[in-house]
Amino acid sequence: MKVKRSNRVVDMTRYLLERPRTLISLKFFAQRYDSAKSSISEDLGILKQTFQERGTGILETIPGATGGVRFIPYILREEAQEFIDSIVDEVNDESRLLPGGYVYLSDLLSRPDILRQVGRLIATQYLNQDVNVVMTVATKGIPIAQSVANYLNVPFVIVRNDSHITEGSTVSVNYVSGSSKRIEKMELSRRSLQQGARVLVVDDFMKGGGTLNGMASLIKEFDATLIGMTVFAEGEFSGDRLVKQYTSLIKVNAVNPNDQTIEAQPGNYLSTVFGTEMGNK
Amino acid sequence: MKVKRSNRVVDMTRYLLERPRTLISLKFFAQRYDSAKSSISEDLGILKQTFQERGTGILETIPGATGGVRFIPYILREEAQEFIDSIVDEVNDESRLLPGGYVYLSDLLSRPDILRQVGRLIATQYLNQDVNVVMTVATKGIPIAQSVANYLNVPFVIVRNDSHITEGSTVSVNYVSGSSKRIEKMELSRRSLQQGARVLVVDDFMKGGGTLNGMASLIKEFDATLIGMTVFAEGEFSGDRLVKQYTSLIKVNAVNPNDQTIEAQPGNYLSTVFGTEMGNK
Numbered sequence: 001m002k003v004k005r006s007n008r009v010v011d012m013t014r015y016l017l018e019r020p021r022t023l024i025s026l027k028f029f030a031q032r033y034d035s036a037k038s039s040i041s042e043d044l045g046i047l048k049q050t051f052q053e054r055g056t057g058i059l060e061t062i063p064g065a066t067g068g069v070r071f072i073p074y075i076l077r078e079e080a081q082e083f084i085d086s087i088v089d090e091v092n093d094e095s096r097l098l099p100g101g102y103v104y105l106s107d108l109l110s111r112p113d114i115l116r117q118v119g120r121l122i123a124t125q126y127l128n129q130d131v132n133v134v135m136t137v138a139t140k141g142i143p144i145a146q147s148v149a150n151y152l153n154v155p156f157v158i159v160r161n162d163s164h165i166t167e168g169s170t171v172s173v174n175y176v177s178g179s180s181k182r183i184e185k186m187e188l189s190r191r192s193l194q195q196g197a198r199v200l201v202v203d204d205f206m207k208g209g210g211t212l213n214g215m216a217s218l219i220k221e222f223d224a225t226l227i228g229m230t231v232f233a234e235g236e237f238s239g240d241r242l243v244k245q246y247t248s249l250i251k252v253n254a255v256n257p258n259d260q261t262i263e264a265q266p267g268n269y270l271s272t273v274f275g276t277e278m279g280n281k
Numbered sequence: 282m283k284v285k286r287s288n289r290v291v292d293m294t295r296y297l298l299e300r301p302r303t304l305i306s307l308k309f310f311a312q313r314y315d316s317a318k319s320s321i322s323e324d325l326g327i328l329k330q331t332f333q334e335r336g337t338g339i340l341e342t343i344p345g346a347t348g349g350v351r352f353i354p355y356i357l358r359e360e361a362q363e364f365i366d367s368i369v370d371e372v373n374d375e376s377r378l379l380p381g382g383y384v385y386l387s388d389l390l391s392r393p394d395i396l397r398q399v400g401r402l403i404a405t406q407y408l409n410q411d412v413n414v415v416m417t418v419a420t421k422g423i424p425i426a427q428s429v430a431n432y433l434n435v436p437f438v439i440v441r442n443d444s445h446i447t448e449g450s451t452v453s454v455n456y457v458s459g460s461s462k463r464i465e466k467m468e469l470s471r472r473s474l475q476q477g478a479r480v481l482v483v484d485d486f487m488k489g490g491g492t493l494n495g496m497a498s499l500i501k502e503f504d505a506t507l508i509g510m511t512v513f514a515e516g517e518f519s520g521d522r523l524v525k526q527y528t529s530l531i532k533v534n535a536v537n538p539n540d541q542t543i544e545a546q547p548g549n550y551l552s553t554v555f556g557t558e559m560g561n562k
Binding site: 005006007009010011013014017018019043046047049050051053054056098099100102103104105106107110111112113115116138139140142143146147149150153154155156157158160164165166167168189191192205 | 286287288290291292294295298299300327328330331332334335337379380381383384385386387388391392393394396397419420421423424427428430431434435436437438439441445446447448449470472473486
């Protein structure tokens, strides 16, 4: 039975949002709604316009017999900035201070509304890059990796510090923890990463960059390619970081826990992704 | 500027899908689209009808001054069964067999398309229950917890076997691993769970039920309430399980790894959630 336009566009919106970056043919929609391809084309024009006006994402149309339509989610600078500012506000709270200058962030990284936006922000950064897989290290990077993977519609892999029987054979590397200078080990299931894969690395927190650097070595071990590294928060670090190129959503300076002061501010995300008027990074 | 109906319903669909179980007032939409409340009401009728026809979820309307509309995602039996059957097919693959009768499942639980459906299925099971928080244990339960939490729009908490400095003070319990009979310890950050919280427990795999049982003890320790336990897969186990009431999406019988045979089948999810003609579980 022929489906009406208003019902079609509701269902198409849902269908495309649930399948980011997936090419859907016009024929598929035409059959699904028992409607002419020309009507479907008009519907998609409405979606495209609305998504653009509301900053939801791009609706990319690929012409030809093998063509179709693909939804690519993004976030606009203004919304990204608003979100980062709201996170900075939440983190600027002395009750988050933990012994040793650490900061409690687990509550933020377990809220679906926050994780969704973090995923959208990071996916926007790599909008025009070909990413096959998102990598992170257990435990607290996982929710971020999953959310980014959701928006890029690619799988994610979890590097672990302990090997686990249900992972099968693994590849491991030793790495130097940037903050403690200790030698540690991380490993990844051999099956989980293909040779030549294009890998985006994400994590919750970076201090000296040792963990990120370890993941970079692991990517080399698998003959895969590192596309970029983005963390939710970077902490204060005196000395040389082991990783030079990274992006952070926020920056946390936990000044001397004896003073019980904490100071968070936006990281380099906005200038890296959207640039600045002054052109500085 | 007044927004046209077709554009309104596209944006409303997106807005509501991104905020499951959140009450949105008609006034909010009326202002957002510079349209009369009566038009918004009609729009919502279109969404409601489409969501119902396509098995997307319920659009609940709450009348009155404090009322509005709330989207509650669910999955219909037919789609749930199709999904479970497709997972069973994927798991029935001898190359997944690991030493000790374990099964490699990590690739499935790192694919966004699979995790989305797992989340929808488990959220549907607890559709009419008041759940405040989803709990799981690190590492492989996390993606499931996050996806369920996303559909229920509640936070999730991660129980760990090792304490970590960035978690602050923790509460720990000892538990007996159901399969190895060893005493282990698990802990949860004190700040992450409120007294009286209504907790849904999820995990990737269950054998003897020791880990699930440990989480049940931890929930008691926090004076919180256990609402239910659902796992992605249950394995074969000879002997008494430590947990009697649980739901599983699939069942994996890894018969003697020497034979190199694996046998997966649907778990008790469908009969638990949708019932059966014969009324058996």
